Amino acid sequence: MERETTRIEAFSDGVFAIALTLLILEIKVPDLKDFSTNEKLLTALIGLWPSYFAFLLSFTAVLIMWINHHGFFKYLRKIDSAFLFANGFLLLMVTFINFPTAILAKYIDTPAFNIASAFYCGSMVLISIAYNLLWFSAAFKRKLVKDEITDVVIVKIRNAYWFGFFVYLTAFAISFILPLAGLLICILLWIFWTFLDYQTKK
């Protein structure tokens, strides 16, 4: 059974690594037409800041998700079919994140920023649901978790995932009116998680 878990982990790692790396394909090489000069290329490269920003944003997000996913498996003593499907849904969403990232990069400096941001935050809500499902499938009635994990820890993790869900939902709602605020809420959540993780491990 141990080997089983390892293979699911390795497969998920593969999908995370590929989804992460494919993000770069969304930064498109600017076409200066016939007449390219240093000034024009410099302007074009600087003008691509929305693409850099979106790349940085999603790379960080997926990386944090991977670290989280990675930590997740340490709690498990085995996996079952329901867990496999929850994990499959999570991988689907991790792969999908490439698309809202591209949308964000293209429309962040246009009047359509609200929808672009809402689409991005909305995808994060779905990812959050995937994590909640994953935890539910693993920890409900302690189905798959190791014996040494106390109930206190289980409740704590569950609450952390619920917290994430509500924060993302807020970000989603707000971004229809204040798109930048929506994105900032997501970023703050990631910083908070990272800091928490850092504190715990120290």
Add this chain to the structure above:
Amino acid sequence: MERETTRIEAFSDGVFAIALTLLILEIKVPDLKDFSTNEKLLTALIGLWPSYFAFLLSFTAVLIMWINHHGFFKYLRKIDSAFLFANGFLLLMVTFINFPTAILAKYIDTPAFNIASAFYCGSMVLISIAYNLLWFSAAFKRKLVKDEITDVVIVKIRNAYWFGFFVYLTAFAISFILPLAGLLICILLWIFWTFLDYQTKK
């Protein structure tokens, strides 16, 4: 020999994971030209439903195939060259599935839906043939299967693969006339497999 099997498995897993993740590249960012508004972007994002649907469809299909492939190796005590080629053909088809998916996404809401659906279901027929070949190369005269696998199990699995083949063939034939019905048959087959798998493991 054990290590050999592991490496083939890892390589196949890699191809599955990449084929799965590349599916996202087929969802193209809509181009709103000069004048982008929230309304137009929202309309464009909703208008992309064929792409989301095709992505969801093929992601699920490839994931189920992977779980199946994954279970497959548990029956084997070794592998040989014929098995390697059957597996190679399967990986070819798993990789190929990206293309009929893109065709489906593009033509699902056009008068060319029949051919798009037939092309998709037809690719599933080929994948089904690959699985049949894989099982034949492994189980014919019990060549590669472990001793603890009874003949009853072997026949049962063989029949399951044959069943899949005929269902896909039916879906293929039907989709020329009723394209949506063809796709639905494929989806029902996946749900059936999933349920079966779930029942077995419980």
Add this chain to the structure above:
Amino acid sequence: MERETTRIEAFSDGVFAIALTLLILEIKVPDLKDFSTNEKLLTALIGLWPSYFAFLLSFTAVLIMWINHHGFFKYLRKIDSAFLFANGFLLLMVTFINFPTAILAKYIDTPAFNIASAFYCGSMVLISIAYNLLWFSAAFKRKLVKDEITDVVIVKIRNAYWFGFFVYLTAFAISFILPLAGLLICILLWIFWTFLDYQTKK
């Protein structure tokens, strides 16, 4: 040192798997413009045969290369820097093969077939050189090979790689005049290798 070898193998496997799967991206979805009908889509899909052919060709080629590369490592007791660079050159060429494949797919049914075929076969010559270098770096003065590998085996493998090199070189030269013949020579070589491999393992 054993672990070192394993990691190089795993990394190479990753590059092989990705290069293999990326081939699908070269099959482009046909654009039927505003007016798409079943007849037009069917015609378009059939008209893509050069892409299917090139995909099939290169997928098979890379898969056989992988099986070969995979067998290669069984002879080694350790690796060194020179081997690493020869392996790096091989991975470069395996990755590169995507491009001549795309060229072949695009120009196989045009008057530019000669150059497209020569470019493809020429890339195979380079791959062959990479394999020769790899074997030289491993087997010269028995530097990296295991003790149980006899000198007879070493010479036999060396000759097989040299043979491949000359066959590819012939295919390259011929394809300037008879492009299809050049490709056929490559394919015959792969079938021959496969058959040889099959015989050996039986």
Add this chain to the structure above:
Amino acid sequence: MERETTRIEAFSDGVFAIALTLLILEIKVPDLKDFSTNEKLLTALIGLWPSYFAFLLSFTAVLIMWINHHGFFKYLRKIDSAFLFANGFLLLMVTFINFPTAILAKYIDTPAFNIASAFYCGSMVLISIAYNLLWFSAAFKRKLVKDEITDVVIVKIRNAYWFGFFVYLTAFAISFILPLAGLLICILLWIFWTFLDYQTKK
């Protein structure tokens, strides 16, 4: 803790392998329009030398980075959160290198070569910073390094990374005026490292 390190290594290897292989997607198939002849295709293929050059350049760079990264982990007895983030930043930059490579390929033979080269060398500066951060997070107060690694070795490696940083910075500054010289400095640095590595291992 050992297993932890192995998984980070495997994940990083995956990102390196994918980033490496994706480079090929930047070589675009030339479009000869309706009238393709052997002469025109040959001219077009030769005219793509900037793409081949950029591909070769970055493939080599990423491969050397991988070998280096690979060697890095041998010094570590464990990893912590700070190391994980430094490693994440490195992976971000390794993934990003695809983009400056594409820029270089497109603008190397235009008047915008200066900016293209500066952008490429500038990215190398960032990669160098990532390696310095990685080493700092590992070796500062000997936090993560194995006990058998002497202080002399630590200082030596630190200096080597600092040296790389200043060379890249020089290349970056020079490429605004002499773009080719900037690239040559980068290449010389890689040859130097390779040679050094070769000497050490012999």
